[in-house]
Amino acid sequence: MTDLAWIDAALTSARPQAVAALLRYFRDLDTAEEAYQEACLRALKTWPEKGPPRDAASWLIMVGRNAALDDVRKRSRNTALPEDELVDNEEIEVDLADRLDNANYRDDVLRLLFVCVHPELPATQQIALALRIVSGLTVKEIARAFLVSEAAMEQRITRAKARIAAADVPFATPGAVERSERLGAVAAMIYLLFTEGYSASGGEAHIRQPLCDEAIRLARLLLRLFPSEPEIMGLTALCLLQHARTPARLDAKGEIVLLEEQDRGKWDRDMIAEGLALLDKSIRHRQPGPYQVQAALAAVHAQAATPAETDWSAIDGLYATLENLQPSPVVTLNRAVAVSKIKGAAAALAMIEPLAKPLAGYFHFHGLRGGLLLQLGQAEEARRAFDRAIGLAHTPAEAAHIRQHLDRLQKDSAA
Amino acid sequence: MLYAILCYHDEGLVESWTKEEDAAVLAKRHVAVNKLRDQGKLGPVVRLMPTTAATSIRNGKEQLVLDGPFAETKEQLLGLYIVDCESLDEVLEAARIMGQGESGTFEIRPLKLMWPDSRPEDRRKSAQS
Numbered sequence: 001m002t003d004l005a006w007i008d009a010a011l012t013s014a015r016p017q018a019v020a021a022l023l024r025y026f027r028d029l030d031t032a033e034e035a036y037q038e039a040c041l042r043a044l045k046t047w048p049e050k051g052p053p054r055d056a057a058s059w060l061i062m063v064g065r066n067a068a069l070d071d072v073r074k075r076s077r078n079t080a081l082p083e084d085e086l087v088d089n090e091e092i093e094v095d096l097a098d099r100l101d102n103a104n105y106r107d108d109v110l111r112l113l114f115v116c117v118h119p120e121l122p123a124t125q126q127i128a129l130a131l132r133i134v135s136g137l138t139v140k141e142i143a144r145a146f147l148v149s150e151a152a153m154e155q156r157i158t159r160a161k162a163r164i165a166a167a168d169v170p171f172a173t174p175g176a177v178e179r180s181e182r183l184g185a186v187a188a189m190i191y192l193l194f195t196e197g198y199s200a201s202g203g204e205a206h207i208r209q210p211l212c213d214e215a216i217r218l219a220r221l222l223l224r225l226f227p228s229e230p231e232i233m234g235l236t237a238l239c240l241l242q243h244a245r246t247p248a249r250l251d252a253k254g255e256i257v258l259l260e261e262q263d264r265g266k267w268d269r270d271m272i273a274e275g276l277a278l279l280d281k282s283i284r285h286r287q288p289g290p291y292q293v294q295a296a297l298a299a300v301h302a303q304a305a306t307p308a309e310t311d312w313s314a315i316d317g318l319y320a321t322l323e324n325l326q327p328s329p330v331v332t333l334n335r336a337v338a339v340s341k342i343k344g345a346a347a348a349l350a351m352i353e354p355l356a357k358p359l360a361g362y363f364h365f366h367g368l369r370g371g372l373l374l375q376l377g378q379a380e381e382a383r384r385a386f387d388r389a390i391g392l393a394h395t396p397a398e399a400a401h402i403r404q405h406l407d408r409l410q411k412d413s414a415a
Numbered sequence: 416m417l418y419a420i421l422c423y424h425d426e427g428l429v430e431s432w433t434k435e436e437d438a439a440v441l442a443k444r445h446v447a448v449n450k451l452r453d454q455g456k457l458g459p460v461v462r463l464m465p466t467t468a469a470t471s472i473r474n475g476k477e478q479l480v481l482d483g484p485f486a487e488t489k490e491q492l493l494g495l496y497i498v499d500c501e502s503l504d505e506v507l508e509a510a511r512i513m514g515q516g517e518s519g520t521f522e523i524r525p526l527k528l529m530w531p532d533s534r535p536e537d538r539r540k541s542a543q544s
Contacts, residue, residue, distance in 0.1 A: 005436060009428055009431040009432050009436065010425075010428055010431075012431040013425065013427040013428040013430070013431040014427070056425075056428075217430055217431070220430060220465060220467050221427070223467040224426075224427075224466065224467055227467065227482040227483035228481075228482040228483070233467075233482075236467065270527055273464070273525065273527060274464050274465070274468055274525070277464060277468040277503070277525035278467065278468055280502055280503040280504075281468065281470055281482065281503060284470075284480075284503065284504070
């Protein structure tokens with residue numbers, strides 16, 4: 001690896017902790033970011049020659065803090081200070097060993113993430129802000145991932161920051177309840193970031209998939225800070241188990257391949273193994289939550305060598321748990337798929353009839369209903385359901401899947 | 416004599432490497448590792464999963480199961496067992512019994528096997544003593 005690549009990785013890795021500590025110190029996001037930028041510039045100057053410091057984050061915090069303080073002094077005196085005093089790595093590390101308060105570090109990083117999930121900000125702005133502030137992606141990179149112009153993204157991020165600046169950032173050490181609320185909000189943002197990347201298809205996929213990697217990196221960061229939180233284990237496992245399918249999820253044209261049609265040999269076994277290990281850890285806590293259950297669902301699929309070997313009764317049980325934890329018509333609809341495999345189409349159809357109203361505009365509802373009716377030999381009703389579905393399809397792959405059924409119906413009725 | 420080469424590094428940093436950078440580091444090492452393999456001197460090679468996947472048992476009067484890796488610095492890494500179990504519970508059960516009446520800590524880390532033992536049979540036997 002070149003010096004530059006090495007330093008770049010070190011800066012990326014140290015960024016959340018460094019910016020978070022500088023935010024606590026200056027209580028202003030812009031000042032904290034500028035201080036961090038300045039520290040990075042100095043790192044690029046001194047690290048190639050002296051070698052990287054053992055604790056990069058501490059080095060950046062101390063150098064950034066001093067640089068920002070110098071800047072304040074310079075402005076107040078309006079006189080120039082001697083240019084760029086040499087920074088000595090070792091001196092700073094010795095200095096820091098005493099001063100850095102590790103107990104604060106955890107809440108610092110959580111605060112930095114929490115600042116981004118301000119409830120007044122729309123979800124996409126929360127994600128964009130986290131990518132800018134916590135992950136340190138450039139505005140250009142974020143704009144690309146969100147498929148908007150750089151100018152538009154710049155404006156969005158500036159507005160989001162202004163909104164945060166106007167709000168009160170909580171600097172007091174949070175209590176247990178507050179901490180757990182913050183953790184929940186931050187976890188939701190990380191999962192949203194993941195799904196932004198994961199839902200991409202077509203020509204956008206290779207541009208947006210790095211969002212998944214970044215979400216996993218943030219989830220692991222959060223888990224290192226809160227190692228005993230089963231839902232954070234579940235979140236990390238869920239992202240890993242889903243992302244493991246990425247190599248098999250898109251066809252040559254970039255369209256989404258449905259789960260049962262994916263080449264399971266292409267699934268990333270290392271990610272699956274890590275996801276399963278984390279899920280196993282979380283289950284020991286006996287505190288089920290939506291992320292753990294969803295991870296467990298993904299795990300059932302990951303462990304089936306072929307679609308036919310899927311343990312549908314496990315899936316049925318897990319969706320029943322999820323219905324209790326987080327009731328929603330979509331969860332019931334998904335459960336009905338498992339029920340159709342275990343108890344047959346009629347039972348599943350009875351289960352989804354009450355969902356007709358809440359899911360009237362939902363592609364998958366009409367698609368599943370059509371499939372069940374077809375199995376029961378009600379061709380005309382099935383055709384009508386498929387027609388509804390095709391009108392609601394979001395992607396060519398969804399539409400193509402339904403068209404296959406319609407074509408078959410056509411052929412059968414002609415025969 | 417059997418030796419272990421234990422790899423320590425900043426985990427956050429390694430996770431910030433791109434796949435290509437990670438692969439480049441391993442490829443660089445493989446020059447030396449391949450030589451050992453060709454000489455029949457390479458045992459199993461494993462990569463530990465991230466510390467976030469770790470669980471620890473602190474031995475003592477009462478055994479305590481903790482999420483996360485072993486974090487004390489006053490104790491040293493003195494040995495390791497590689498076991499093939501169905502679940503974390505199964506490993507914990509075995510480790511609990513192993514550690515009864517001891518002090519110290521066991522850290523349980525899921526592994527990714529990078530290479531199986533590639534030593535020839537006779538070498539494996541003679542190295543066991």
